[in-house]
Amino acid sequence: MKEVNLKRGIKALVFDAYGTLFDVSSVVSVCNELFPDQGKELSQIWRAKQLEYTWLRSLMGRYEDFWKVTEDALIFACKALNLLCELSVCDRLMEAYLHLDPYPEVRQALSALSSYPLAILSNGSPRMLKALVESAGLEGVFVPIISADEAGIYKPSPRVYQLAPQKLGIDRGSIGFVSSNSFDVNGAKSFGFWTCWVNRLNNTWDEIGFLPDVTVNKLTDLTNILKLSR
Amino acid sequence: MKEVNLKRGIKALVFDAYGTLFDVSSVVSVCNELFPDQGKELSQIWRAKQLEYTWLRSLMGRYEDFWKVTEDALIFACKALNLLCELSVCDRLMEAYLHLDPYPEVRQALSALSSYPLAILSNGSPRMLKALVESAGLEGVFVPIISADEAGIYKPSPRVYQLAPQKLGIDRGSIGFVSSNSFDVNGAKSFGFWTCWVNRLNNTWDEIGFLPDVTVNKLTDLTNILKLSR
Numbered sequence: 235m236k237e238v239n240l241k242r243g244i245k246a247l248v249f250d251a252y253g254t255l256f257d258v259s260s261v262v263s264v265c266n267e268l269f270p271d272q273g274k275e276l277s278q279i280w281r282a283k284q285l286e287y288t289w290l291r292s293l294m295g296r297y298e299d300f301w302k303v304t305e306d307a308l309i310f311a312c313k314a315l316n317l318l319c320e321l322s323v324c325d326r327l328m329e330a331y332l333h334l335d336p337y338p339e340v341r342q343a344l345s346a347l348s349s350y351p352l353a354i355l356s357n358g359s360p361r362m363l364k365a366l367v368e369s370a371g372l373e374g375v376f377v378p379i380i381s382a383d384e385a386g387i388y389k390p391s392p393r394v395y396q397l398a399p400q401k402l403g404i405d406r407g408s409i410g411f412v413s414s415n416s417f418d419v420n421g422a423k424s425f426g427f428w429t430c431w432v433n434r435l436n437n438t439w440d441e442i443g444f445l446p447d448v449t450v451n452k453l454t455d456l457t458n459i460l461k462l463s464r
Numbered sequence: 465m466k467e468v469n470l471k472r473g474i475k476a477l478v479f480d481a482y483g484t485l486f487d488v489s490s491v492v493s494v495c496n497e498l499f500p501d502q503g504k505e506l507s508q509i510w511r512a513k514q515l516e517y518t519w520l521r522s523l524m525g526r527y528e529d530f531w532k533v534t535e536d537a538l539i540f541a542c543k544a545l546n547l548l549c550e551l552s553v554c555d556r557l558m559e560a561y562l563h564l565d566p567y568p569e570v571r572q573a574l575s576a577l578s579s580y581p582l583a584i585l586s587n588g589s590p591r592m593l594k595a596l597v598e599s600a601g602l603e604g605v606f607v608p609i610i611s612a613d614e615a616g617i618y619k620p621s622p623r624v625y626q627l628a629p630q631k632l633g634i635d636r637g638s639i640g641f642v643s644s645n646s647f648d649v650n651g652a653k654s655f656g657f658w659t660c661w662v663n664r665l666n667n668t669w670d671e672i673g674f675l676p677d678v679t680v681n682k683l684t685d686l687t688n689i690l691k692l693s694r
Contacts, residue, residue: 283670289519290647290672293621294654298673306671314668391523417520424524438544440513441536442520443528 243408244428244460247347248398249376250413251356254432255453256334256366264330269317276311283307285417288357288388297386299359304331332365336372337434343453344375347460354379355398355411357388378402390421398427412456416440423447430456473638474658474690477577478628479606480643481586484662485683486564486596494560499547506541513537515647518587518618527616529589534561562595566602567664573683574605577690584609585628585641587618608632620651628657642686646670653677660686 252258258281265280266273284307291297298306308327312319319327344352354376356363363379378401385393399406411427413419416439419431423444431439431446432453439445450456482488488511495510496503514537521527528536538557542549549557574582584606586593593609608631615623629636641657643649646669649661653674661669661676662683669675680686 286516286519286647287670287672289516289523290620290650290670292523293519293618294651294672295622296654296673310668310671388523390520392525417516420520421524424526438540440517440520441540442517442524443526 244350244410245404245408246351246353246402247410247412248353248355248380248402248427250411250415250418251354251358251363251366252334252415254412254414255336255340255354256370257337258334260334261327261330264327268323268326269315272315272317276315276317279311279314280304280307283310292388292391297388299383300357300362300381300388301328301359304328332362333369334366336370337453339452339454340370341372343457344372346454346457348375350410350460351402351404352376353398353402355382355394356380357382357394359383389418390424392421392425395422395425395427410460412453417442419446420444430459432456474580474640475634475638476581476583476632477640477642478583478585478610478632478657480641480645480648481584481588481593481596482564482645484642484644485566485570485584486600487567488564490564491557491560494557498553498556499545502545502547506545506547509541509544510534510538513540522618522621527618529613530587530592530611530618531558531589534558562592563599564596566600567683569682569684570600571602573687574602576684576687578605580640580690581632581634582606583628583632585612585624586610587612587624589613619648620654622651622655625652625655625657640690642683647672649676650674660689662686 249255259277262273262277265276269276284304287303287307305328308324352375358381360381360383363381367373380397380401382388382394384397387393398409406426409427410430411422412430412432414432419429420440420442423429429446431449433449434452448459479485489507492503492507495506499506514534517533517537535558538554582605588611590611590613593611597603610627610631612618612624614627617623628639636656639657641652642660642662644662649659650670650672653659659676661679663679664682678689
């Protein structure tokens with residue numbers, strides 16, 4: 235058992251940001267404040283379209299950065315729900331995306347994993363990721379913080395995942411990739427990372443041809459799995 | 465007015481299949497029969513994931529044909545709703561995808577547009593499209609019936625839209641592309657087609673950077689628009 239796990243030989247851990255380290259549903263409270271009773275639905279459509287637009291723009295070869303895509307998704311969500319999204323309202327909602335809460339166990343997990351080089355690989359634009367990490371008081375924890383913006387395309391394109399081995403100087407097979415987004419874990423596994431799916435909400439795995447190496451309910455569970463494999 | 469419209473110079477009409485000519489919600493009745501009261505939700509998740517998987521597989525560079533993607537999406541939808549999808553049940557649901565009803569006005573509209581070369585450009589696999597057209601009694605109406613399968617990637621990749629000018633021998637600017645799927649019209653417009661969005665259900669337009677040249681509520685409305693431009 236120990237030897238089998240040792241073969242993983244993981245030399246660095248790379249984390250997805252939105253939904254994995256930071257709770258995208260944090261925006262619900264701002265949504266609810268501005269649009270009582272419709273906050274949950276607004277935030278759900280907003281998030282779904284945000285992802286959809288990253289895929290569609292990538293396929294169309296019409297990349298725009300994640301701030302623009304997030305704003306466009308918000309405009310769609312407001313229109314779909316017949317909500318008037320004035321500039322000041324739109325600004326407040328967008329601002330919320332810069333201050334998402336880390337999930338409760340994130341600090342403890344990162345501390346326990348600090349013997350590994352830790353990095354972020356996210357769709358977020360560099361400015362958004364900087365704000366997010368600073369707002370959570372996690373400066374210096376992730377080196378490097380890698381944005382899909384450098385590839386000019388979004389996950390799950392292999393061109394995005396390729397940024398991690400390139401920046402870290404570590405072979406793709408020795409990188410452990412951690413994400414709560416099932417499509418992202420599929421993409422990372424397809425690319426050749428060792429993968430961990432953080433399934434906090436008991437979601438259904440996406441059928442796109444791959445399986446995660448391990449599945450955990452929360453990030454702290456990963457520390458035990460990796461300890462066993464040392 | 466007439467002269468401006470004349471400049472469109474549309475020489476052929478190319479139709480999306482699923483959701484545009486053929487009603488994907490036709491499967492609801494079979495879904496309801498097999499899983500009473502959950503048919504609508506099942507068919508909605510099924511359709512949403514079917515599209516999502518085409519985008520994700522395209523971006524991952526892991527193309528599988530539309531039959532496989534549709535089956536995978538069905539497996540996901542059943543799992544997500546805790547429905548037991550035995551092989552015979554799965555087969556019946558998949559079979560329904562080969563016999564979708566055309567929308568009520570489709571025959572009349574196609575008849576009125578028959579002075580144009582008419583084609584289909586769809587994500588569907590060649591076998592699926594053949595079955596669909598035959599089942600609706602529309603053999604010979606569309607020449608050619610073009611499948612994204614030939615490009616080995618899905619819409620809205622420009623490589624798919626490129627198949628139409630290539631097969632028709634007509635410049636992309638002289639092709640009118642008709643779809644009910646907002647993302648598809650965005651992709652087609654980005655590629656360079658003249659585009660018509662058939663918005664039967666008063667859906668919200670997707671914010672991916674483009675607008676349709678015309679929007680109609682039903683396919684028969686397109687005939688008047690094109691008559692004016694002759």
